[in-house]
Amino acid sequence: xxxxxxxxxxRGLRVxxxxxxxxxxxxxxxxxxxxxxxxxxxxxxxSTLLSVLAGLxxxxxxxxxxAGRSYADLGARASALLxxxxxxxxxxxxxxxxxxxxxxxxxxxxxxxDWESETDARIARQALASVGLAELAQRDVQTLSxxxxxxxxxxxxxxxxxxxxxxxxxxxxxxxxHQIATLELFARLAREQPLACVMVLHEPGLAARFCxxxxxxFDDGTTQLGPCGEVVNSDSxxxxxxxxxxxxxxxxxxxFMPA
Amino acid sequence: MPTRRRALLILAxxxxxxxxxxxxxxxxGSIAINPAEVLATLVGDGGGTAGDVVRSLRLPRAxxxxxxxxxxxxxxxxxxxxxxxxxxxxxxxxxxxGAGIGALLAIVLGFGVGGIxxxxxxxxxxxxxxxxxxxxxxxxxxxxxxxLTGVIVAAGCGAVVTLMLAIAPEDRLRGMLFWLMxxxxxxxxxxxxxxxxxxxxxxxxPFARELNLLARGADIAxxxxxxxxxxxxxxxxxxxxxxxxxxxxxxxxxxxxxxVPHLVRLAAGNDQRLLLPASVLAGGSLLVVADTLARTLLAxxxxxxxxxxxxxxxxxxxxxxxxxxPGRH
Numbered sequence: 001x002x003x004x005x006x007x008x009x010x011r012g013l014r015v016x017x018x019x020x021x022x023x024x025x026x027x028x029x030x031x032x033x034x035x036x037x038x039x040x041x042x043x044x045x046x047s048t049l050l051s052v053l054a055g056l057x058x059x060x061x062x063x064x065x066x067a068g069r070s071y072a073d074l075g076a077r078a079s080a081l082l083x084x085x086x087x088x089x090x091x092x093x094x095x096x097x098x099x100x101x102x103x104x105x106x107x108x109x110x111x112x113x114d115w116e117s118e119t120d121a122r123i124a125r126q127a128l129a130s131v132g133l134a135e136l137a138q139r140d141v142q143t144l145s146x147x148x149x150x151x152x153x154x155x156x157x158x159x160x161x162x163x164x165x166x167x168x169x170x171x172x173x174x175x176x177x178h179q180i181a182t183l184e185l186f187a188r189l190a191r192e193q194p195l196a197c198v199m200v201l202h203e204p205g206l207a208a209r210f211c212x213x214x215x216x217x218f219d220d221g222t223t224q225l226g227p228c229g230e231v232v233n234s235d236s237x238x239x240x241x242x243x244x245x246x247x248x249x250x251x252x253x254x255x256f257m258p259a
Numbered sequence: 260m261p262t263r264r265r266a267l268l269i270l271a272x273x274x275x276x277x278x279x280x281x282x283x284x285x286x287x288g289s290i291a292i293n294p295a296e297v298l299a300t301l302v303g304d305g306g307g308t309a310g311d312v313v314r315s316l317r318l319p320r321a322x323x324x325x326x327x328x329x330x331x332x333x334x335x336x337x338x339x340x341x342x343x344x345x346x347x348x349x350x351x352x353x354x355x356x357g358a359g360i361g362a363l364l365a366i367v368l369g370f371g372v373g374g375i376x377x378x379x380x381x382x383x384x385x386x387x388x389x390x391x392x393x394x395x396x397x398x399x400x401x402x403x404x405x406x407l408t409g410v411i412v413a414a415g416c417g418a419v420v421t422l423m424l425a426i427a428p429e430d431r432l433r434g435m436l437f438w439l440m441x442x443x444x445x446x447x448x449x450x451x452x453x454x455x456x457x458x459x460x461x462x463x464x465p466f467a468r469e470l471n472l473l474a475r476g477a478d479i480a481x482x483x484x485x486x487x488x489x490x491x492x493x494x495x496x497x498x499x500x501x502x503x504x505x506x507x508x509x510x511x512x513x514x515x516x517x518x519v520p521h522l523v524r525l526a527a528g529n530d531q532r533l534l535l536p537a538s539v540l541a542g543g544s545l546l547v548v549a550d551t552l553a554r555t556l557l558a559x560x561x562x563x564x565x566x567x568x569x570x571x572x573x574x575x576x577x578x579x580x581x582x583x584x585p586g587r588h
Contacts, residue, residue, distance in 0.1 A: 056478050080484030087478055093343040094474055094529045107472055108484035112465055115263045115532070160483065 005068030006031045007164045007196045008053060008083070012062035015049050021221045022049060026062070028215065028225055032163065033194035035187060037207035037228070040217035041241060046200040047088055047168050049217065053198060054085040054166045066164070080108035084162035086153055088169050088200075092141050099137040101152055102128050105159030120159075127158035130185065132178070146173035154182060165189075167199035171206075183210040204245075205255040208232045216240050266533040273540035277325065280544040284321040284551045285313050289558055322449035323508055324550045324564070325543035326456045328515050330505040332542025333459060335516030336523075336534055337498040340474045341491060342402050345524075348517035349502040352409030355511040356416025357386025358503060362438050362510070363423045366431055372445050375438070376507045383503035386412055391495065405495075441512030441565025443550045455504045459497055460539055466490060467531040474529065512565045514572030515542050521579060545571070 006029040013026040022045025030036050038046045051057045053064055055071035063070060066082050074082070084105075102124040103116050110116065116124075128134050131151040136144070144152065150173045157165065165186060171179045186197045187210045201207045207214055207228060214231045216224040218240060224231055234247040237256055244259040285297045292309045300313040334349040342351075349355070361382025365375040394408040420439070427435060437444075463470075469490055472480035481487045505512070519542040523534055549567040556562060 051478070054482060056481055076481060076486045077484035080482065083482075085478075085482035087476070087482075090476065090479070092475070094345060094524070096529055100528075100530075101475075104472060104475065104483065107468065110468070112468075 004031075005065070007067055008198065009065045009068075010053065010059075010062060011065075013052070013059050013064065014061035015045060015052050016060050017045070017048050020045075021060075022217060023223050024221060026223055026225075030164070030196045030198060030213075032196050033190055034213055035190045035197045035199070035211040036213045036215060037211040038198065038200045038215045038217065039202075039204060039207060039232075039237075039240060041219060044217040044219060046217060050166055050168050050198065050200055051085070054083060055079055056085065077108050080160065080162070082162055083164040083166060084157045084160045086157055086165070086167040086170055088172065090149065090153060095140045095142045097137065098128065098133060098139050098141060098144070098152055099124060101141050102155045102159050105156040105161075108160065123161070124155075124159045127155040128152075130158060131155045131182075147175060147178060150174055151178065151182075154185075163193075163195045165195065165197045165199075167197060169200050169202070171201065171203075179206070186210075204232055204237050205253070208254050208256075266530075269527055269533060270536055270540065273537055273544075277540050277544040277547070280547045280551075281321045281325060284324070284547050285317045287551055287555055288312070288317060319449050320443055320446050320550065321547050323446040323452055324443050324546045326449060326452040327443070327505040327509040327512065328519075328546025329456045329539035329543035330452070330459065330501040331512065331516040331546075332519035332538040333456070333463070333535060334498040334501040334505070335542075336520035336531070336538045337463065337470075337494050337501075338516075339520055340470045340531065341494045341498065342406050343474060343476070344402070344406065345521065346517070347406070348514075349498065349505070350413065350511065350513070350516070351406065352390050352499070353386045353412035353416055354383045354499055354502045355506050356413045356420065357389075358383035358506040359420045359439060359511060360416055360423070361385075363420060363427070363435050366434050366438065367423065367427050369431075372447065375445075380503055380507045383499075383506055386416060387499040387503065391499075437563050438510045439565075440563035441510040441568070442563045443509050444554070444561050446508060452504055452508050455501070456539065459501045460536060463494075463497055463535055464532070466493070467535055470494070470531040470535075471529075474531070509546075510563075510565065512546065512568055514568045514576070515546055518572045518576055519545060521576070525579060 008030040010026055010028050014024050015022045038049065040046050048057065052059045055064065066074060066079060071079050103120060105127070106116055106120040106124065125134065125137065128137055131154050133148065133151055133155060136148065141149065141152065154170065170182055174182060183206060189195055190197050211228055213226065214228045216231060216236060224236060234245050234256060237245045245256040246259040248255045248257055282294070282297065286292050286294060290308065290312055292313060296309045297313055300310045331349050338347045338349060338351065339345055358379040359382065361378035361380070362375050365378040370378070390409050390412050394405040424432065424435060469480070469485045472483055472485050473487065473490060477487050520534065520538050523537045523541055527533055527537060546564070546568065549571060550564045553562040553564040553567050
């Protein structure tokens with residue numbers, strides 16, 4: 001651990017909704033270069049926790065710090081330069097083109113009276129290209145398929161270019177090759193830039209393969225946090241999902257099969 | 260996404276178009292006045308009947324119409340973003356209903372134009388605060404809660420208006436109906452409402468790019484650096500004041516606030532930096548044209564302008580709906 005403040009940290013965090021508590025006294029720290037997977041059953045509070053970490057919802061207790069400062073202290077715009085958030089659900093009320101939608105990610109980088117420049121357009125096109133949407137740049141978003149919309153949302157996030165990516169089910173609606181491509185993209189960004197990712201995943205094998213750390217949210221409000229090698233194993237996962245899982249190893253990779 | 264240059268070009272064309280519409284409104288009427296005479300009057304030395312008609316009748320009426328049309332279109336565009344609903348219009352949140360109660364009460368009590376405008380504004384403000392207070396209860400704000408509260412308050416106001424029409428004395432009915440349908444024949448000095456239009460536009464424009472984000476969803480906007488809570492409240496307040504000002508001056512003129520932002524969006528895209536000022540120019544022009552038709556079509560009888568905006572608006576809207584459908588697939 002270096003002396004630099006972690007990109008994301010929480011102290012004594014308590015998150016809940018409508019009387020149900022998802023986690024108590026949660027303290028975590030995510031540094032640049034790290035990838036944290038959040039695992040848990042449906043309704044275990046994964047998305048709620050992620051939106052608290054993104055500063056979009058108030059915790060019941062405790063605090064969330066972004067590069068050592070609170071969201072209130074930073075303000076909306078400075079926060080947006082540091083962290084990006086991929087929502088689980090999106091709806092487009094108005095039509096706009098794919099490129100326009102990706103350009104929205106540039107908002108925090110522009111001053112009040114600025115219009116998007118050629119540089120911004122280039123960044124947005126690069127982001128579209130990195131998720132394989134370059135050819136659809138002029139299409140109306142309302143004509144896209146679910147998977148294409150998901151990749152467009154990821155491209156918008158890439159155009160925003162934050163240091164911390166908070167991804168709520170980044171693999172939703174994606175086919176198999178785009179699932180792996182997306183995880184490889186974020187794992188590579190985290191390694192090389194370096195920046196940090198926190199992602200809600202449903203496949204523990206992929207979490208073990210692409211993430212450095214994992215946070216397990218159990219139904220009773222307890223949590224387990226640590227490096228994937230320690231936390232993600234058939235015992236903890238069987239308890240997490242309430243179904244016996246068996247670990248299968250192949251070429252250095254671990255997969256978890258329903259027993 | 261339009262470039263800044265393209266946006267300015269579109270706005271320049273629309274500005275020229277609105278000047279043309281106002282010029283037409285000054286020339287056409289029971290006395291035809293040719294362009295040279297109109298110009299002479301405007302420059303200042305034109306005398307005689309033509310000068311009087313232009314200066315004291317047609318010019319104030321055209322300018323008030325332009326300002327009210329612009330305010331309604333602007334309020335419509337803002338509310339469509341706030342509610343994330345392309346079918347929202349300035350009256351969906353009950354503001355015109357509140358103004359209607361105030362205005363009809365003033366007419367029944369036999370007040371003059373000033374009293375009618377004053378009570379209409381008080382009614383609009385009352386409905387606005389009521390909806391804001393109810394929608395802003397414990398659980399915070401959601402679009403659907405705001406929309407539902409507005410629709411219900413509007414329905415309640417509608418019932419009160421109907422009740423007032425039912426029990427009002429016969430000789431007041433015509434005035435009440437004209438007010439409800441929207442009418443520009445009772446207008447006075449246009450300065451105040453023009454000033455309000457300029458003010459609302461100048462306050463809204465710096466936030467136009469943030470409104471682009473708000474249109475994509477509150478959480479997405481917040482994550483991208485928009486302070487959503489104050490922005491939403493500001494937009495609600497601004498749209499409500501714009502609607503109240505327009506309704507106070509010209510009655511509940513329909514369809515401008517719904518149709519004009521749609522037309523502009525179809526022609527020039529949904530970038531609020533262009534959409535807001537373009538809607539003002541297009542909405543103003545449309546209302547000036549409709550009002551010119553209202554006072555000339557069946558002259559010397561004057562029609563309520565709200566009937567004409569609806570008669571123009573309904574087929575245009577239906578056309579847009581059928582045209583928009585194939586593009587979605």
